[in-house]
Amino acid sequence: MTATVTEAAVAEGAPSDEDLSLLLTIRAFEERLLDLFGQGMLNGTTHTCLGQEYVPVALEALLRPEDHVFSNHRGHGHYLARHRDPEGLLAEIMGRRGAVCGGVGGSQHIRTERYLSTGVQGESLPVACGVALRLRRVSPGALACVYVGDGTWGEGGVYEALNLAALWRLPLLVVVENNGIAQSTPTQRAMAGTIAGRAAAFGIAHERVVGSDLAAIRRQLAPGVEAVRGGAPLVVEFVTHRLGPHSKGDDTRPAGELARVRAADWRAPYAAAEPERVARLEAAARARIEAVVADVVAREPS
Amino acid sequence: MRVAENLNAALHRALAEDPDLHLLGEDVLDPYGGAFKITRGLSDRFPERVLSTPISENAITGVAAGLALAGDSAIVEIMFGDFAALAFDQLVNFAAKSVSMYGSRVPMRLVVRCPVGGGRGYGPTHSQSLQKHFVGVPGLALYEVSPFHDNADVLAEMFAREEPCVLFEDKVLYTRPMYEVAEPFRLDVHTPGVARVFLDERPDCVVVAGGGVSHRVMAAMRSLLLEEEIVCTLLVPSRLYPVGIELPPGTRRVFVVEEGTAGGTWGAEVAHEIHRRHFADLDGPVTLIHSADSVIPTAPHLEAAVLVGADDVHRVIRETLRG
Ligand SMILES: Cc1ncc(C[n+]2csc(CCOP(=O)(O)OP(=O)(O)O)c2C)c(N)n1
Ligand SMILES: [Mg+2]
Numbered sequence: 310m311t312a313t314v315t316e317a318a319v320a321e322g323a324p325s326d327e328d329l330s331l332l333l334t335i336r337a338f339e340e341r342l343l344d345l346f347g348q349g350m351l352n353g354t355t356h357t358c359l360g361q362e363y364v365p366v367a368l369e370a371l372l373r374p375e376d377h378v379f380s381n382h383r384g385h386g387h388y389l390a391r392h393r394d395p396e397g398l399l400a401e402i403m404g405r406r407g408a409v410c411g412g413v414g415g416s417q418h419i420r421t422e423r424y425l426s427t428g429v430q431g432e433s434l435p436v437a438c439g440v441a442l443r444l445r446r447v448s449p450g451a452l453a454c455v456y457v458g459d460g461t462w463g464e465g466g467v468y469e470a471l472n473l474a475a476l477w478r479l480p481l482l483v484v485v486e487n488n489g490i491a492q493s494t495p496t497q498r499a500m501a502g503t504i505a506g507r508a509a510a511f512g513i514a515h516e517r518v519v520g521s522d523l524a525a526i527r528r529q530l531a532p533g534v535e536a537v538r539g540g541a542p543l544v545v546e547f548v549t550h551r552l553g554p555h556s557k558g559d560d561t562r563p564a565g566e567l568a569r570v571r572a573a574d575w576r577a578p579y580a581a582a583e584p585e586r587v588a589r590l591e592a593a594a595r596a597r598i599e600a601v602v603a604d605v606v607a608r609e610p611s
Numbered sequence: 612m613r614v615a616e617n618l619n620a621a622l623h624r625a626l627a628e629d630p631d632l633h634l635l636g637e638d639v640l641d642p643y644g645g646a647f648k649i650t651r652g653l654s655d656r657f658p659e660r661v662l663s664t665p666i667s668e669n670a671i672t673g674v675a676a677g678l679a680l681a682g683d684s685a686i687v688e689i690m691f692g693d694f695a696a697l698a699f700d701q702l703v704n705f706a707a708k709s710v711s712m713y714g715s716r717v718p719m720r721l722v723v724r725c726p727v728g729g730g731r732g733y734g735p736t737h738s739q740s741l742q743k744h745f746v747g748v749p750g751l752a753l754y755e756v757s758p759f760h761d762n763a764d765v766l767a768e769m770f771a772r773e774e775p776c777v778l779f780e781d782k783v784l785y786t787r788p789m790y791e792v793a794e795p796f797r798l799d800v801h802t803p804g805v806a807r808v809f810l811d812e813r814p815d816c817v818v819v820a821g822g823g824v825s826h827r828v829m830a831a832m833r834s835l836l837l838e839e840e841i842v843c844t845l846l847v848p849s850r851l852y853p854v855g856i857e858l859p860p861g862t863r864r865v866f867v868v869e870e871g872t873a874g875g876t877w878g879a880e881v882a883h884e885i886h887r888r889h890f891a892d893l894d895g896p897v898t899l900i901h902s903a904d905s906v907i908p909t910a911p912h913l914e915a916a917v918l919v920g921a922d923d924v925h926r927v928i929r930e931t932l933r934g
Contacts, residue, residue, distance in 0.1 A: 377681070408714065409714070410712070410713045410714030410715075411714030411715065412714070413711065413712055413713065413714045414712050414713055414714060418712050418713065419713070420709075420713035420714075420717065425680070425713075427704075427705060427709075429700060429704050429705070432673065432700060432701065432704060432705050433705075434670075434673070435667075435669060435670040435671075435672070435673020435674050435676075435677065435701065436673045436674070436676050436677040436680065436701075436705060437677060438670065438673065438674045438677060439673060439674035439675060439676060439677020439678040439679075439680070439681070439685075440677040440678070440680060440681045441677075442633075442674060442677070442678060443677070443678055443681040443682065443683050444681070446659075453677075465669065466669045466670060466673065466700075466701075469665070469667035469669055469670030469673075470670050470673070472665055472667065472670075473664070473665065473667065473670055473674065476665070477662075
């Protein structure tokens with residue numbers, strides 16, 4: 310039931326301008342957020358998705374407007390890929406006018422239309438099963454997609470939900486961003502066995518995605534996602550890399566480990582293959598985020 | 612009609628009237644019909660919307676919250692209310708919070724039914740009254756079944772709130788008749804949602820109690836009347852929280868009775884509310900009457916020693932009023 314595809318990042322040809330811009334916009338957003346924190350301009354905490362931006366960008370092409378997306382603490386990329394709304398997100402994080410949720414939710418509690426994130430690990434899987442149950446009845450073909458990290462597989466609710474999803478044949482797509490770490494704890498210190506083995510225990514299909522080539526990922530996942538729409542739940546495990554700290558300034562990984570993680574970044578192969586296009590789109594993405602920051606910072610409180 | 616039948620009829624009616632309503636719980640399917648038979652007949656009639664689940668209180672409550680989030684309505688039966696502890700995260704951190712934490716109000720039509728209480732020898736993990744653990748959660752309303760409130764109305768009110776509600780059902784009520792009060796007392800609805808058991812004479816005190824202990828309080832009211840000539844009025848609110856008790860004019864003494872054990876009780880919340888509004892009118896502070904600070908033992912003599920009983924209510928009221 311487990312499938313693995315290993316691809317170099319640009320094996321299947323260049324990504325579209327739109328995809329590349331989205332990737333670079335998410336990156337620019339997250340990098341700028343860490344700057345703002347450093348300058349003391351943000352309150353509370355935030356978890357950036359640096360290194361993992363390609364996961365929601367790849368999936369976005371497989372999702373439909375009627376699908377629901379459930380996100381977690383590391384959700385800015387999930388939101389931006391779905392809603393392309395850096396203004397609303399930054400306003401939410403900063404508690405300024407135009408905030409998606411009026412500043413009540415902040416970085417990890419966002420809801421708009423069919424998108425919802427919450428900050429308690431594992432909590433959203435059962436909720437997504439409930440939404441999937443409704444979708445199956447009133448909107449056949451639509452699915453509920455849930456993003457979770459590897460560390461979240463320590464929560465019992467995950468297994469209660471997988472069991473129900475398999476038993477009730479729910480259109481549930483579980484996307485695991487396995488970045489090898491949970492806060493400070495390496496996955497191998499927290500997980501006995503494997504995610505594949507756990508999915509197999511419920512008779513749930515599992516796809517393991519290695520590499521960040523958008524086209525290859527989409528080609529690998531398209532049949533499984535289609536099957537989800539027909540009621541065959543799927544666990545997709547992305548082997549990915551967290552480039553930044555868990556939240557802000559709390560990275561205790563040794564230098565060698567950090568170098569290994571940075572070497573796996575999706576950006577380098579794209580930049581090597583098409584330096585000019587990447588530079589141009591990156592400059593545009595950064596300029597856009599700069600403008601968003603200038604705009605939102607000047608707004609009154611939400 | 613007994614309370615269990617009234618509740619069962621209310622569920623039948625709710626499922627018939629709302630095509631988007633689902634009921635989820637463990638062993639709720641016919642012919643079993645739930646551990647306490649409250650869901651009897653529902654799955655035969657509404658097989659698509661009455662779902663028997665694995666033993667997964669967290670997930671069941673989460674699924675129900677997901678249904679509510681997406682626009683359906685849902686009722687969860689927790690087999691024994693004690694197990695709501697396993698659903699606490701979904702209720703408190705997800706369902707209740709979702710009403711307001713996303714900046715604009717998200718309607719959540721969700722009712723979690725919890726059979727609670729002792730007196731049946733089920734022991735420490737199957738006999739608790741967990742009301743107090745849920746008091747004071749923003750976006751979470753608490754109700755308690757009583758013999759004086761039609762559960763069809765109670766369910767309708769809970770769904771109309773569009774926020775998660777917990778319905779506590781004292782198990783000893785299931786076999787009791789509806790709307791029956793001890794002679795010579797009479798029953799009416801005092802303010803909306805609050806039943807009143809009273810005599811025409813001016814009462815010496817008001818007793819506020821959840822539905823589950825109403826028979827114990829009525830037995831005490833009768834013995835206090837006959838043996839001590841103390842006249843009590845009983846108020847039984849359907850909604851426990853937010854507290855919404857109106858005291859009858861002229862009230863000078865108030866007692867709150869509940870089966871929950873000592874410490875951080877619902878009664879303390881009621882007392883606070885009454886003190887805040889009526890302190891100057893009272894002859895003394897509100898008196899709390901509850902079970903002992905203890906687990907609920909299994910053996911009948913030990914259980915009886917811990918749980919609040921009619922004799923406790925009688926004794927405390929007599930001592931407080933007569934010294
Ligand atoms: C129930 C719960 N326990 C603990 C936390 C604190 N916490 C937030 S993120 C995190 C690590 C999650 O790791 P993982 O699932 O691998 O996701 P990642 O951060 O790597 O994206 C922890 C422990 C939480 N938010 N919820
Ligand atoms: Mg992780």
